[in-house]
Amino acid sequence: MKIAEQVTFGGSGLDRLGQLRGQPDRIEAFWQEVTAAVLPVWRGKPLIAGSERNAIGLVATDHELVSLAAEAPVFLGLDRGAPRFSIDVSAWQPEELDDSTLGLFLDPSEQHFPGLPEDLRFTELRSVMSSLGPRDAELIATAKAVLSWHESHQFCAKCGEKTVPAMAGWQRNCPQCNASHFPRTDPVVIMLITHGNDVLMGRSPGWPEGMFSLLAGFVEPGETIEAAVRREAEEESGIRVGRVDYLASQPWPFPTSLMFGCWGEALNRAIVIDLDEIEEAMWVSREEMMKAFAGDHPVLKPARKGAIAHFILSNWLADRLD
Incomplete structure (x- = not known):
């Protein structure tokens, strides 16, 4: 793109x-x-x-x-x-912290440190x-x-010793075995799977009611991006994918992913979902998706603004995937 x-x-x-x-x-x-x-x-x-x-x-x-x-x-x-x-x-x-919403998908709470401006x-x-x-x-x-990586990688993966930050925070070193460890990035494919005028949408358990997005999954070791698109689409929805094209990428700090946005052509329409992966999947026409983006669809809510799924879908609707 x-x-x-x-x-x-x-x-x-x-x-x-x-x-x-x-x-x-x-x-x-x-x-x-x-x-x-x-x-x-x-x-x-x-x-x-x-x-x-x-x-x-x-x-x-x-x-x-x-x-x-x-x-x-x-x-x-x-x-x-x-x-x-x-x-x-x-x-x-924080004083009088209400932690009932901390860690939720959409945490509405905000915390103010004493002495800082109110905003x-x-x-x-x-x-x-x-x-x-x-x-x-x-x-x-x-x-x-990077901070999430520091939090979850405090100990050496080789010997178990506590590691220490180095290289201005971009490395952790082990004082016991001298191993060096580096921030990780998890590659994820997120795919616009289309069949004619329709796009494949799915939702995960725990998402807000009516929220659907493009299917996505982690790239496995020894796997190309294209192969990951085909495998994930078939595993999650039973849809086989032929041609795959790369569209765009997005760092996704929830916590340390890199999203590879791709466009795949579906070879079949029969959806068979894996309930261990997603809760629901469906084909959505371009016209329905336009209603969803306008807030006029009775059921479907679009992917969240700021996410690469929203970016890809909005450009698909505008015929700007080139």
């Missing part, structure tokens, strides 16, 4: 300066710059700013929040020349991702993915 990098979380061109991560003096110099700022993340929720909830929330490198980080900051890169870092402040315990709050990313600008979205996606 000619407009592929217009997808949320992609295309901002962040200068990550990966070649400097192994130079602690340079990273410390960035930390000391007057323009340096830190993106705090609390339990996977980034700090979001603005009354419209449409901007990244940043604090100074000497802010009280920074002292709550359990590990050294992750260097994200330069944002128009200004150094940007991120920290995990999950150790902070700076820790917010579930799914609720604001379509409102963010490209640079803020890339910074948040990067921070969430």
Whole structure:
């Protein structure tokens, strides 16, 4: 797709300066710059700013929040020349915390750290991702993915020893066996499967009522993207796929995926779903999908704005998949 990098979380061109991560003096110099700022993340929720909830929330490198980080900051890169870092402040315990919605698919709660401006709050990313600008979205996606990896990979996979962060947060080293570990990215195919004028849609258990999206699944070791599209489509819905074309990709920080958007041509129409994979699947005509996007469909709700599924479907409706 000619407009592929217009997808949320992609295309901002962040200068990550990966070649400097192994130079602690340079990273410390960035930390000391007057323009340096830190993106705090609390339990996977980034700090979001603005009354419209449409901007990244940043604090100074000497802010009280920074002292709550359990590990050294992750260097994200330069944002128009200004150094940007991120920290995990999950150790902070808000007063009178109502945790009944924490971890839900759509967590409506927001948390406010005392002393910060009222419009700076820790917010579930799914609720604001379509409102963010490209640079803020890339910074948040990067921070969430790397910090999530640190949280789940505290110990060496070779010997079990506790590892320590290195390379400005982009590596963990084992002091016992000297093994080095690096942030992981999980490849996922998400596919626009069409048959004539219809597109195949499915839903997973626990999704909001009426919400459907494109089928998706993880790429297995030793498998091409095209093969993964065909396997996942047949496993989940019984639909066999012939030709497969690549469309676009999207970093998906829930927690560390990279979505490969593809277009596949269905060879049959009979749906046989695997209830261990999805709850329901159906063919949806272009006309029905247009009603869903307009909010006029009696049952179907479109994929969430900001997700690559919404991006692909909207461009399919507009005949822009070239």
